[in-house]
Amino acid sequence: MTNALITKGKTISVALAGNPNAGKSTIFNALTGGRAHVGNWPGVTVEKKEGRFKYKEYEFLVTDLPGTYSLTAYSIDERIARDYVIKEKLDVVVSVTDSTNLERNLYLLVSFLELGVNSILDLNMADILEQRKVRVNTKKMEELLGTPVVMTSATKKAGLNELKEMIIRSKDRKIQPLRIDYGKEIEGAIKKVKESLSGVNSPYPVRFLSIKLLEGDVEIIKEVGELGYERSVESAMHEGSRLEVGFGYDLETEIIERRYGFIESIIRQCVRRVPTIEEKLTVSDKIDGIVTNKWLGIPIFAFLLWATFQLTFTVGGIFADFIDTFFGWLAESSAIWFASIGAPGWLSSFVGDGIISGVGAVFVFLPTILILFAFLSFLEDVGYMSRAAFVMDKAMHAIGLPGKSFIPMILGFGCNVPAIMSARTISSEKDRLLTILINPFISCSARLPVYVMFTGIFFKSNQGVVLFTLYMLGIVVAVLSAKLFKSTIPKLKGPVSPLVMELPPYRIPTLKGVSIHTWERGREFLKKAGTIIFAGVILIWLLASFPMSSEYASETTLIGLIGKFFAPLFRAAGFPFWQAAVALLFGIIAKEIVVGTFGTLFGGEGALSASLLKYFTPLSAYSFMVMSLLYIPCIAAIGVIYRETNSWKWTTFITVYSLVIGWVMATAVYQLGSLFI
Amino acid sequence: MPLIFGKSGEEFEVTTIQGGKGFLKKLMEMGIYSGIRVRIILNPGNGPIIIALSDTRIALGKGMAAKIIVRKLS
Numbered sequence: 001m002t003n004a005l006i007t008k009g010k011t012i013s014v015a016l017a018g019n020p021n022a023g024k025s026t027i028f029n030a031l032t033g034g035r036a037h038v039g040n041w042p043g044v045t046v047e048k049k050e051g052r053f054k055y056k057e058y059e060f061l062v063t064d065l066p067g068t069y070s071l072t073a074y075s076i077d078e079r080i081a082r083d084y085v086i087k088e089k090l091d092v093v094v095s096v097t098d099s100t101n102l103e104r105n106l107y108l109l110v111s112f113l114e115l116g117v118n119s120i121l122d123l124n125m126a127d128i129l130e131q132r133k134v135r136v137n138t139k140k141m142e143e144l145l146g147t148p149v150v151m152t153s154a155t156k157k158a159g160l161n162e163l164k165e166m167i168i169r170s171k172d173r174k175i176q177p178l179r180i181d182y183g184k185e186i187e188g189a190i191k192k193v194k195e196s197l198s199g200v201n202s203p204y205p206v207r208f209l210s211i212k213l214l215e216g217d218v219e220i221i222k223e224v225g226e227l228g229y230e231r232s233v234e235s236a237m238h239e240g241s242r243l244e245v246g247f248g249y250d251l252e253t254e255i256i257e258r259r260y261g262f263i264e265s266i267i268r269q270c271v272r273r274v275p276t277i278e279e280k281l282t283v284s285d286k287i288d289g290i291v292t293n294k295w296l297g298i299p300i301f302a303f304l305l306w307a308t309f310q311l312t313f314t315v316g317g318i319f320a321d322f323i324d325t326f327f328g329w330l331a332e333s334s335a336i337w338f339a340s341i342g343a344p345g346w347l348s349s350f351v352g353d354g355i356i357s358g359v360g361a362v363f364v365f366l367p368t369i370l371i372l373f374a375f376l377s378f379l380e381d382v383g384y385m386s387r388a389a390f391v392m393d394k395a396m397h398a399i400g401l402p403g404k405s406f407i408p409m410i411l412g413f414g415c416n417v418p419a420i421m422s423a424r425t426i427s428s429e430k431d432r433l434l435t436i437l438i439n440p441f442i443s444c445s446a447r448l449p450v451y452v453m454f455t456g457i458f459f460k461s462n463q464g465v466v467l468f469t470l471y472m473l474g475i476v477v478a479v480l481s482a483k484l485f486k487s488t489i490p491k492l493k494g495p496v497s498p499l500v501m502e503l504p505p506y507r508i509p510t511l512k513g514v515s516i517h518t519w520e521r522g523r524e525f526l527k528k529a530g531t532i533i534f535a536g537v538i539l540i541w542l543l544a545s546f547p548m549s550s551e552y553a554s555e556t557t558l559i560g561l562i563g564k565f566f567a568p569l570f571r572a573a574g575f576p577f578w579q580a581a582v583a584l585l586f587g588i589i590a591k592e593i594v595v596g597t598f599g600t601l602f603g604g605e606g607a608l609s610a611s612l613l614k615y616f617t618p619l620s621a622y623s624f625m626v627m628s629l630l631y632i633p634c635i636a637a638i639g640v641i642y643r644e645t646n647s648w649k650w651t652t653f654i655t656v657y658s659l660v661i662g663w664v665m666a667t668a669v670y671q672l673g674s675l676f677i
Numbered sequence: 678m679p680l681i682f683g684k685s686g687e688e689f690e691v692t693t694i695q696g697g698k699g700f701l702k703k704l705m706e707m708g709i710y711s712g713i714r715v716r717i718i719l720n721p722g723n724g725p726i727i728i729a730l731s732d733t734r735i736a737l738g739k740g741m742a743a744k745i746i747v748r749k750l751s
């Protein structure tokens with residue numbers, strides 16, 4: 001449907017907001033007929049999901065927002081949800097609530113109502129209330145809250161038409177912000193701050209601004225300051241400390257408690273519970289008793305992880321080889337075809353060595369990554385991932401990171417790009433930054449071909465042991481770097497943010513859910529990494545082609561000259577020849593290109609093993625692998641680090657740091673090794 | 678007593694929460710505040726614990742759980 005076809009006034013924009021696991025995505029899917037992922041890991045709906053549907057003569061534009069508990073944003077996905085509700089001119093915000101935990105779920109709605117947002121209260125999971133014979137007086141609730149209330153049961157698709165009708169009916173409602181009585185003293189303070197704010201030009205109600213200032217809301221303080229009302233901020237601070245001294249309570253806490261007091265009084269008046277149903281140990285709790293058990297937790301986790309990698313690399317490898325062969329064939333055929341039409345050599349080389357091998361470099365990753373994502377999506381949709389964070393929390397604390405950082409580290413063994421992106425669910429900015437910065441040292445699957453090539457030639461009898469030492473070295477460097485950064489970089493100092501995380505109930509994931517989820521992540525990888533890898537390949541092609549009189553990637557091309565320029569730097573590390581420098585340089589695009597580069601520079605696969613034996617000793621081969629492991633992961637990783645930190649400073653820092661660490665470690669290995677051998 | 682000393686299966690009422698403002702606020706907004714009832718689902722004794730707030734399960738770090746002061750309900 002194109003926008004031109006939508007008659008003005010007939011389109012209703014609706015956002016679904018609410019706590020994690022309230023059923024937003026289920027309602028979204030029921031309304032729009034699917035097309036968005038139903039998640040289970042709190043915060044999985046990181047990007048906003050939009051969908052459209054028609055009902056009566058209206059076109060509905062629905063957005064599924066990430067879960068959030070309040071208007072205070074603690075993590076990136078919460079910020080997305082909050083900003084969307086506040087800044088977009090939405091017709092209606094549907095506040096989706098889990099009726100089985102109304103106290104907390106209503107908190108967010110109350111915040112919307114105080115802000116004057118046109119919202120509908122959707123009491124979801126009505127089927128469970130029914131089961132427990134809990135009655136809700138929705139009429140009374142509407143009166144007390146001053147906002148429409150509907151009951152739905154998203155999984156049973158019940159109440160959806162009522163919800164749609166309610167949206168249509170309330171889209172042009174005149175909104176009065178909700179007024180909660182905060183008690184005499186606080187109301188006095190609100191009045192003072194309100195007076196100091198008179199004449200302020202802000203989209204928020206003045207009372208809302210005053211309360212937020214008293215609550216010490218950082219973003220509102222900033223906004224009010226920018227509007228030239230610093231004195232209101234001061235007035236709020238003054239009032240706050242006056243109340244704290246005078247009445248001995250913490251104002252922020254008191255305000256939140258008053259809000260809960262208001263909510264509790266509403267629940268008391270509107271919800272009739274059959275005398276407290278004894279809470280049963282649910283199936284979910286029983287599973288938790290096993291998978292989060294003190295002794296079993298870590299072994300179970302380790303097993304799942306091992307199985308995931310085993311399967312990923314076995315199955316992924318088959319596809320990767322196939323794709324590799326395909327692109328090899330494509331490059332050859334294109335060269336033959338270009339020759340047959342008499343095209344200039346540079347064009348043939350541009351298409352073959354540049355574009356085709358560039359696209360190939362991206363696609364070779366794809367199967368392994370999709371399979372890894374499918375497994376991880378499965379674990380996530382089952383509800384296991386948040387348990388893994390729980391199980392690892394203690395061990396991670398020892399290295400100065402929260403349990404949640406463990407998931408990005410695991411993902412890093414597959415590919416650092418999605419791993420770095422997955423750090424988004426970490427709410428503390430410094431923990432997230434640290435998690436991102438150490439991730440490149442986790443040896444991703446792209447580095448494996450380099451190890452395979454060298455160990456296959458130099459360490460035939462103990463290939464596995466050598467591989468293991470390399471993976472361990474990556475982990476050790478990551479852990480020690482975390483410790484180092486934490487103790488030296490002021491921005492990263494401070495205690496680890498404590499664990500507070502909702503554990504969603506276990507459920508059986510659907511094939512559709514897992515595939516959509518897998519594809520969403522795969523697509524993100526293709527989009528973000530694809531463009532960067534591709535651009536990098538073209539750049540290297542240019543460097544390897546000029547001057548045109550030289551043979552592609554030979555000693556006298558630009559890249560050869562650059563290689564020669566850098567080669568002496570690696571004397572101390574044991575591999576001071578230009579081919580090695582060029583291979584490392586090419587490896588910046590993607591680590592497995594290191595292998596391909598040696599292939600090209602030493603005249604094809606056949607001659608490779610003999611040439612390598614001539615240039616390298618086992619010791620320098622090992623130091624070369626150490627360098628390959630530790631220096632800059634690849635252009636895609638650099639790109640994603642920049643996107644996620646939004647800072648060239650951190651991106652440059654970690655790039656330079658990894659180069660230095662790689663060089664230092666490779667040199668140390670070579671020098672120390674030389675003493676003993 | 679601090680919640681961290683509670684055993685699996687026991688039920689409590691939160692009396693006070695101590696500690697830094699930011700996390701106090703986050704806890705409150707997640708529904709853990711004075712007067713609310715919580716039940717310990719799992720306390721391995723050495724690490725984070727899992728609690729139940731009606732039907733919701735929340736994992737809490739040891740440090741957090743030590744700052745939540747509760748009264749045991751019989």
Ligand SMILES: Nc1nc2c(ncn2[C@@H]2O[C@H](COP(=O)(O)OP(=O)(O)O)[C@@H](O)[C@H]2O)c(=O)[nH]1
Pocket residue numbers: 018019020021022023024025026027038039040067124125126127128152153154155156507
């Ligand atoms: N019994 C019941 N379960 C529901 C209902 N709505 C959603 N759920 C379940 O609640 C869980 C969380 O739903 P989801 O849509 O992912 O929540 P979101 O985090 O708000 O997007 C899923 O397991 C759903 O199947 C409902 O009305 N009744």
Ligand SMILES: [Mg+2]
Pocket residue numbers: 024025026037038039045
């Ligand atoms: Mg969702």
